[in-house]
Structures are given as structure tokens and as C-alpha cells.
Amino acid sequence: MRILSLIKNILEKEERFLITSHIRPDGDSIGTQLALGIMLHKMGKKVTILNEDTVPKCYSFLPHSDWIKSSLNNGNQFDAAIILDCSEWERLGKIAPIAQTADVIINIDHHADSHGLGKYNYIDPSAAAVAEQAYHLLKHMKQPLTYELALCLYTGILTDTGSFKHGNTTVTSHHIVSEFLKGGVKPDFVYRMIHERNSFPSMLLQGMLLSSLQLSNDGHVAWTSITKEMLKKVGYTVEFEPESVLSMMRSIEGIDVALLFRDLGEDKIKVNFRSKSEVNVCQIAQKFNGGGHKQAAGCVITGNLEMVQEMVLQNIMEMLNYY
Amino acid sequence: MRILSLIKNILEKEERFLITSHIRPDGDSIGTQLALGIMLHKMGKKVTILNEDTVPKCYSFLPHSDWIKSSLNNGNQFDAAIILDCSEWERLGKIAPIAQTADVIINIDHHADSHGLGKYNYIDPSAAAVAEQAYHLLKHMKQPLTYELALCLYTGILTDTGSFKHGNTTVTSHHIVSEFLKGGVKPDFVYRMIHERNSFPSMLLQGMLLSSLQLSNDGHVAWTSITKEMLKKVGYTVEFEPESVLSMMRSIEGIDVALLFRDLGEDKIKVNFRSKSEVNVCQIAQKFNGGGHKQAAGCVITGNLEMVQEMVLQNIMEMLNYY
Incomplete structure (x- = not known):
């Protein structure tokens, strides 16, 4: 692929790199940033990894996760910026x-709506994760697949495919992952680090939720709410990741839409x-100045809990009747 | 492998086959039974698939799952019995x-402690699932990997590896699975069928649990109980699969043992x-005439809930102090 050769030339030629990714970084963006950072560092380059947000605790086990900063100490100058997993x-x-401010901008992304933010755009919507694209780049650059690199990129594919269960998982995903296991990655260790370090209060809160x-009368919509009383019970400082509860709600048979207030x-x-079906929840979120994707969206609404619940549910019911 | 040739000869030569597997069959035993049944059926053989227990609802989407019976209408005579995923x-x-009663017994198993129940024993503890072994047999027999076969065997590997996250997942597992995806298997469809058809009452019960x-004072043991009051609230007929709650309990940081009464x-x-650590919970279950594996075990104890809880917890605390 021509774009791989072009990127290879820049990585070999330039000296000072900025690597960045989207706000609220996930396992794919963090794993891939670290992998490219480690590779460039080994090539003797100067690497700065910078995101708006810090690394979520569950990814802190990744090698050199402390390289990822959320502010610049002084105004660095970069020869090239690598923007990962981001199309806006x-x-x-x-x-x-x-x-x-970088002289050259490289954009590596797998989003379907991506047109490329840079001069050099490696866009592949067929890739399950940017980690897959980074793997192809690594191979193209004839860089050895060390354990550290394999661990970072495995984490990217694991998280973006929901442990190989989402529709984006491909033949290639499994082939690439088998290379990471050959490179020494232990699936149970990675899973434990990312998904099995929950706090007791967060588990209690999930139970309460x-x-x-x-459940709506027709069985198509399920919802639950985090109230002030619940937070008081479990302690206000509980770290809460809504993904687990939302995916349990989605797992109910017949559900089209799951909601967490x-x-x-x-x-x-x-x-x-x-959304578990054809219902486009982004359209509803947008009505309330929110956004997201067809199957996952969010918004913040002014009002009290009961009022907001009623308003949102009414909108969803209207939409479901339309379908 | 010589054993594959021996089994191939029997499958080609004999006419009437019994395929069976262990009590409370799981995704691996059911998927593999169906795959071998479908293959033998295509070869023009007479196939009976028979288990002590019926097919769990979540696997009823598998092709020809209605072939699996839990009783014989009349006393059949079998040339060969194929015993899958079972070492006792x-x-x-x-x-x-x-x-x-079968003239020839073939045992295909991946348990480490397996010595083989039959004359022909294909035992491979390095296989993540018997579905992997069935795949090797299929290849050896030069049988085409149809969509139906791929779907059944994918289900076997998916479930026995816990969606590719358990320590038994290997380079080979991912290679084989990529063949199934090539064969048309859609990961999101299979996952939805198996894991996303829960009932609303079972979800409420999980919440209550x-x-x-x-949590024990030292944070190493977590437990919860299904009481009569809970069952009354959600309706006594709720189908309940303890696996999901137990794995959420295991996901708490610092936990060694999770218990469900x-x-x-x-x-x-x-x-x-x-068990999430080195603690051998089978040893505790055995004290109460139960059994299982080092990390997953069970027993039934006579007494009231409070008494049994106290007794079991005391035993676990003693064991933890020993470690």
C-alpha cells in the first residue's frame, strides 16, 4: 500500500513526533499511541504523546503509559503529528x-466517515481497530514485534472488538491477534487488567441500577437511573463506568433501546x-443537543430526574412507533 | 497425527453412530456434537445424538439442535460411540x-486429566475446546467447512474460551476461528444469540444479588445469596444462570473467592x-461432598441459609490464612 510507504519515509526521516488521539481515550487509542511511541523511541526519535484526557486507570498497566501526558511543559516544536483513531x-x-503546528500531519483512522485530517491519511474502515493499522505499519517498516508492542496492540483490538464479539471483528483481526499471542501476550492477564479491577462500591451501584x-409496557425500552440517594449509599467518590450496566441492559431479549439517567x-x-436494533439513538440525543453514533449516544438535559425521564421516554416511544 | 487417521477410518467404515457428551452440556459440547453429527449425516451415516440433559435455550439457534435427544425411543444398536469433552x-x-454397548468407542477430549474412555482416544489438553479438535478431524477427513459446521465449531471455541479471554486461548484458537469467519460466521450474531437473550426478571435478580x-473485612471474599424473598419478587419461574453474577463478583479488585448461596x-x-487466585475452591466444595475444578466448584449443604453461609465462610477464611 502506497500510503504505508509514504508514512514509513516520514517516520524514518523526521525527528520530533507528536502522537495524539481523541478525547476520553479508549483502549484502542491508548494502546496504539503507546505502540507507535515505543517503536519511534526505539528508532531513536523524540516522541511526545499528548491527549486532552489522562489515561483511564484500567489501561495504566500498559508499558510506558506514563509517557502519555495531558499538557505540554513548554512549547515543543514537532516535525510531524500522528493523529490516531480520530476523524474530526x-x-x-x-x-x-x-x-x-506540526510541519507534517499523519492521520491513521478506521472510522467509516473519515476523510483524513492530514496530508498523509491512512484510512481503512475495514480495520476493526487502529491497532490493526499500526500492526500493518509495523510490518511494513520491518520493525520487530516485541512483547511490549504486541501487548499494546492486542489491547487495542481486544477493546475495540468487545473481546472479538462485535460485528467489526474480521478474519484479519484474528490473524493479527494470533501474532500477538505468538509474541507472548497472555489473554487472561490482559482481560484481568482491563476488566477485573472494579471497585466494590461500583459493583454495589451496578446492583442498585x-x-x-x-421496562416499557411493550418490552422494547429499558431504563434505570443513578440517583443522589444511590451515590450517597455507595459513597460519592465511586468511579463508575456506565458501559457494563448498559451492556447488561442491552442483553435483555426484545430490547431495542437501553437508557441510563x-x-x-x-x-x-x-x-x-x-440501541440494539435499527433505532438511531443519535437522532434522539441530537434533539437534546447531544451526539454520538447510531447505536451509542448521549446528552445532558436541564431539569429534574422525573421530568427528563418522561420527556426522553416519550421521544423514544414516538420514534419506536415510527419504525 | 495417527489417531486422526484411525478415527477417520472408523467414521468412513461404520454406519450407525452415537454421539454424546457430559451432563449439563455447554456450548463446546453441543456445538461439537452437532458439527460431527452434521458431517456424518452428510456422509450418509445414521446418527443419534444423545445427552443426559436437554439443550440450553441459548444454544437452540444452532443448526439441527433438535437432533439432540435426552432419551432413546427404542433400543438402538451402535457401531461406534463418539464421546466428546468428557473424561469420566x-x-x-x-x-x-x-x-x-457400542462396538467401538472413540473419545475426543481436551481435559488435562483425561486418560481416554475408549479404544480410540484423541486427547489434546493444548486444545482450547473439543471444537478445535473436531476442526482438525474435519480437515484431516478433507470434509468441506460449510457455514453450518463453522457456526457450530465457532460456538464451541467462543464459549470455552470465554470469548477468547481465558488462559486456554492460543495462537491456534485464533487461526481456526479466522477460518470460521471466512466460512461466513458473524461474531455479533452468535454473541447475541448466546448472551443477549436474557429475561427481564433474571436481570432484576442479578441486580438484587x-x-x-x-465483602469480607480483608476484601478477599465476596458473597451473595438468592433468597426465597428474591425469587418471590421476580417470580419463581425465573431462569437463572449464575455465571454472569459470579463473573461480575470475580471482577472486583482484590477478590480471591466469590460465592453464591x-x-x-x-x-x-x-x-x-x-476462585480468582491460587485458592483451590474444589477442596472446600469436597469437604461438603461437592466437587468441581480448582477455580470453579459447587456443593449442596443441608441447613438454613445463615448457618451454611457462616460455616462455608469460616472454611474459606481458614484456607486463605493458610495460603
Whole structure:
């Protein structure tokens, strides 16, 4: 592929690299940033990895995760910026203007709607994760697949495919992952690090959310709410990741839409939407100035919990009747 | 491999086959039974698939799952019995004496402690699932990998590796699975069929269990109980699969042992044990006339819920102090 050769030339030629990715970075963006950072570092390059947000605790086991910073100490100058897993400047947050100062911009992305943010755009919507694209780049550059690199890129594919269960998982994904296992990656270790370090209070909160789950009369919509009382019970400082509860709600037979309401205080209610069917939840979130994807979206609405619940549910019911 | 040639000869030569597997069959045993059944059927053979227990609802989407019976209409005579995923006669339940009447017994198994139940034993503890072994047999027999076969065998590997996250997942597992995806298997469809058809009451019950979760003072043991009151609330007929709650309990940081107590009525308490560390929970279950594996075991104890909880927890605490 011609773009791989072009990127290879830049990585070999330039000296000072900025690597960045989208706000609220996930396993794919973090794993791939670290892998490219480690590779460039081994090639003797100067590497800065910079994101708007810090590394979530569950990914702190990745080698050199401390290389990822959320601010620049001093105004560095970069020969090249590598933007990963991101197809819009806005999604880089405060890093966007820094990345734009680089002489050359490389964009590696697997989003279907991506047109490329840089001069050199390696876009492949058939890739399950940017980690897969980084693997192809690594191979093209004839760089050895060390354990550290394999671990970072495995984490990318594992998380973006939902442990190889999402529809984006391909023949190639499994082939590439088998190379990572050859490179010494232990699947149970990685899974334990990412998914089995939950706190006891967060588990209690999940229990409260599921035991107060509600279902619409037609069985197509399920919802639950994080109330102030719940947070008081489990301690306000609980780290809560809504993904697990939302995916359990989605696992109910017959469900089209799963909703999580969270009372943020000061009359602000955060709503997370998940769709299991053709229902486009992004359209609903957009009505309330939110956004997201067809199957996963969110918004923040002003009002009290009961009022917001009623309003959102009514909108969803109208939409379901339309389908 | 010589054993593959020997089995190939028998499958080609004999006419009437019994295929069976262990009690409470799982995705691996059911998927592999169906795959071999479909293959033999295509070869023009007479195939009977027989298990002590019926097919769990979540696997009913597999092609020809209705071929699996739990009783014989009349006393069939079998040229050969194929025993899958099973290394002890007792684990075949009431099917054991029927299988023993076959002229030839073939045992395909991946358990480490397996010595083989038959004349022809294809034992491979390095295989993540018997489905992997069935794949090798299929290839050796030069049988085409149809979509139906790929779907059945994919289900076997998916379930026995816990969606490719358990330590048994290997380079070969991923290679074989990539062949199944080539054969048309859609990962998201299979996952939805197996894991996303839960009932609303079972989800409420999970919520109740997690919200009443208890943790030992040292943080190493977590437990919860299915009480009669809970079952009354959600309706007694709720189908409940303890695996999901137990794996969520295991996901708490610092946990060594997760326990689920279930009041069966009539002073019988069922206990499920899961270990996340070196603690051998089978040893504890055996103390109460139960059994299982090092990391997953169970038993039924006579007594009331509080008494049984206290007794079991005391035993676990003693064991933990020993480690």
C-alpha cells in the first residue's frame, strides 16, 4: 500500500513526533499511541504523546503509559503529528491547535466517515481497530514485534472488538491477534487488567441500577437511573463506568433501546443511550443537543430526574412507533 | 497425527453412530456434537445424538439442535460411540451404559486429566475446546467447512474460551476461528444469540444479588445469596444462570473467592464457588461432598441459609490464612 510507504519515509526521516488521539481515550487509542511511541523511541526519535484526557486507570498497566501526558511543559516544536483513531479536529479537544503546528500531519483512522485530517491519511474502515493499522505499519517498516508492542496492540483490538464479539471483528483481526499471542501476550492477564479491577462500591451501584431497572409496557425500552440517594449509599467518590450496566441492559431479549439517567446535581441530567436494533439513538440525543453514533449516544438535559425521564421516554416511544 | 487417521477410518467404515457428551452440556459440547453429527449425516451415516440433559435455550439457534435427544425411543444398536469433552464415565450420566454397548468407542477430549474412555482416544489438553479438535478431524477427513459446521465449531471455541479471554486461548484458537469467519460466521450474531437473550426478571435478580453483595473485612471474599424473598419478587419461574453474577463478583479488585448461596428450599443450600487466585475452591466444595475444578466448584449443604453461609465462610477464611 502506497500510503504505508509514504508514512514509513516520514517516520524514518523526521525527528520530533507528536502522537495524539481523541478525547476520553479508549483502549484502542491508548494502546496504539503507546505502540507507535515505543517503536519511534526505539528508532531513536523524540516522541511526545499528548491527549486532552489522562489515561483511564484500567489501561495504566500498559508499558510506558506514563509517557502519555495531558499538557505540554513548554512549547515543543514537532516535525510531524500522528493523529490516531480520530476523524474530526474537535475530537482532539485542546490538543488540536498543538497538532496543527506540526510541519507534517499523519492521520491513521478506521472510522467509516473519515476523510483524513492530514496530508498523509491512512484510512481503512475495514480495520476493526487502529491497532490493526499500526500492526500493518509495523510490518511494513520491518520493525520487530516485541512483547511490549504486541501487548499494546492486542489491547487495542481486544477493546475495540468487545473481546472479538462485535460485528467489526474480521478474519484479519484474528490473524493479527494470533501474532500477538505468538509474541507472548497472555489473554487472561490482559482481560484481568482491563476488566477485573472494579471497585466494590461500583459493583454495589451496578446492583442498585439493575434491581431498579424499568421496562416499557411493550418490552422494547429499558431504563434505570443513578440517583443522589444511590451515590450517597455507595459513597460519592465511586468511579463508575456506565458501559457494563448498559451492556447488561442491552442483553435483555426484545430490547431495542437501553437508557441510563444520571443526576449530575444542579438540575442537570446526563442520559446515555444504547440501541440494539435499527433505532438511531443519535437522532434522539441530537434533539437534546447531544451526539454520538447510531447505536451509542448521549446528552445532558436541564431539569429534574422525573421530568427528563418522561420527556426522553416519550421521544423514544414516538420514534419506536415510527419504525 | 495417527489417531486422526484411525478415527477417520472408523467414521468412513461404520454406519450407525452415537454421539454424546457430559451432563449439563455447554456450548463446546453441543456445538461439537452437532458439527460431527452434521458431517456424518452428510456422509450418509445414521446418527443419534444423545445427552443426559436437554439443550440450553441459548444454544437452540444452532443448526439441527433438535437432533439432540435426552432419551432413546427404542433400543438402538451402535457401531461406534463418539464421546466428546468428557473424561469420566460418570459425567455421561444415564447415557454411559448406552454408549458402552457400542462396538467401538472413540473419545475426543481436551481435559488435562483425561486418560481416554475408549479404544480410540484423541486427547489434546493444548486444545482450547473439543471444537478445535473436531476442526482438525474435519480437515484431516478433507470434509468441506460449510457455514453450518463453522457456526457450530465457532460456538464451541467462543464459549470455552470465554470469548477468547481465558488462559486456554492460543495462537491456534485464533487461526481456526479466522477460518470460521471466512466460512461466513458473524461474531455479533452468535454473541447475541448466546448472551443477549436474557429475561427481564433474571436481570432484576442479578441486580438484587449485586446490590446485596457482601465483602469480607480483608476484601478477599465476596458473597451473595438468592433468597426465597428474591425469587418471590421476580417470580419463581425465573431462569437463572449464575455465571454472569459470579463473573461480575470475580471482577472486583482484590477478590480471591466469590460465592453464591442459593436457598433451594427444604433446608438445602446450593453453593457455587469461584476462585480468582491460587485458592483451590474444589477442596472446600469436597469437604461438603461437592466437587468441581480448582477455580470453579459447587456443593449442596443441608441447613438454613445463615448457618451454611457462616460455616462455608469460616472454611474459606481458614484456607486463605493458610495460603
